[in-house]
Amino acid sequence: MPLLTEEIDALRKALDESARPLFLFDDDCDGTTSFVQLYRYKKEGKGVPVKASPMVDGKYVRKVEEYQPDLVVILDKPVVNAEFFENVKTPIIWLDHHKPQDVSKWSHVRYFNPRVHDDKDNLPTTYWAYKISGGPLWLAAVGAVADWHTPEYLKDVEEQYPGLLPQSWSKVEDLLFHAESRIGKLARIISFNLKGSVQDTMKSVLVLTRIESPFEALNQTTPRGKFLYKKYQRLANKYDTLLERCKHAVRKHKPILLYTYEDDSMSLTSDVSNELLYLYPDLLIMVARKHAGEFKYSIRSAGKYEIPPMLVKALEGVDGYGGGHTFACGAAVAEKDNEKFVAAIEHQVRAKLEKAHPDKSRPHG
Numbered sequence: 001m002p003l004l005t006e007e008i009d010a011l012r013k014a015l016d017e018s019a020r021p022l023f024l025f026d027d028d029c030d031g032t033t034s035f036v037q038l039y040r041y042k043k044e045g046k047g048v049p050v051k052a053s054p055m056v057d058g059k060y061v062r063k064v065e066e067y068q069p070d071l072v073v074i075l076d077k078p079v080v081n082a083e084f085f086e087n088v089k090t091p092i093i094w095l096d097h098h099k100p101q102d103v104s105k106w107s108h109v110r111y112f113n114p115r116v117h118d119d120k121d122n123l124p125t126t127y128w129a130y131k132i133s134g135g136p137l138w139l140a141a142v143g144a145v146a147d148w149h150t151p152e153y154l155k156d157v158e159e160q161y162p163g164l165l166p167q168s169w170s171k172v173e174d175l176l177f178h179a180e181s182r183i184g185k186l187a188r189i190i191s192f193n194l195k196g197s198v199q200d201t202m203k204s205v206l207v208l209t210r211i212e213s214p215f216e217a218l219n220q221t222t223p224r225g226k227f228l229y230k231k232y233q234r235l236a237n238k239y240d241t242l243l244e245r246c247k248h249a250v251r252k253h254k255p256i257l258l259y260t261y262e263d264d265s266m267s268l269t270s271d272v273s274n275e276l277l278y279l280y281p282d283l284l285i286m287v288a289r290k291h292a293g294e295f296k297y298s299i300r301s302a303g304k305y306e307i308p309p310m311l312v313k314a315l316e317g318v319d320g321y322g323g324g325h326t327f328a329c330g331a332a333v334a335e336k337d338n339e340k341f342v343a344a345i346e347h348q349v350r351a352k353l354e355k356a357h358p359d360k361s362r363p364h365g
């Protein structure tokens, strides 16, 4: 069972009754399109992207104190720590679709998550924001697709925004990565616009709150659309170069695609590792950016390797941390321990392959 109609109504009512909501949202496409839809519905309030950490922590208490909202809305963040709940006295609404959390200790916190009703129902936050706000549909569509979902309302997209979806597609990867997919390009335009400092991100997000049609950005038909497209294009060049370099790394490290690079500015590892997974579904994808003495990894598998248990083992005796979903994780490893970490992952991948195909592990001749 998904979120109940009563819950959607309660969320809408809380927004309706608030005069000054503060939205803390995940700075990915899902979190951002959730915020933009609710903000466009409410036409009041302020948004703050929660960057660089999956957690809303004590740092954000200050944001609440500064703005003095009458309602705090947390969107698409898997974890909120006790320090935040203890120090914020304002009523809090938390809408998410990650692993359900227990907030029963805090009477001022209301938690909404479809997985509370059915653990397999992890429809994205933007889906629920759409049910609350009524759209716009194209934002709800691109947010869901970017989060790897194909909700039922995609069929309305074809009608209302002809050309946004490719002529034929069967799975969400086709929508995201097929060269002809306009919605895939839109997802990337939004995703690249969310990178950089909080100020830069918010500049783009505010532009997004004023865009009427996805084609404004895709076809650069308005100044706001051009603004988004320009930022996208600056990063797209970087992204394409990185993708090509990763592709060259394929032959060397099979069955792992391992690529590390140095860059001080911003991370593209998550975006590029998702596309690599589409291109090489049999490989374990590991892309890391070296920054400040650390390798920051995005690790992906199309279903062959369950990543979290492998990570736990590989991080034993290693200065680092990591975690995430079954087939998509992040990890950070100190430079001095990186070789050890990679070797431990490689060892486990090979052990798993040998178990599955014992013959292939024997040397030829």
Ligand SMILES: [Mn+2]
Pocket: 030, 031, 076, 097, 124, 125, 147
């Ligand atoms: Mn999400």
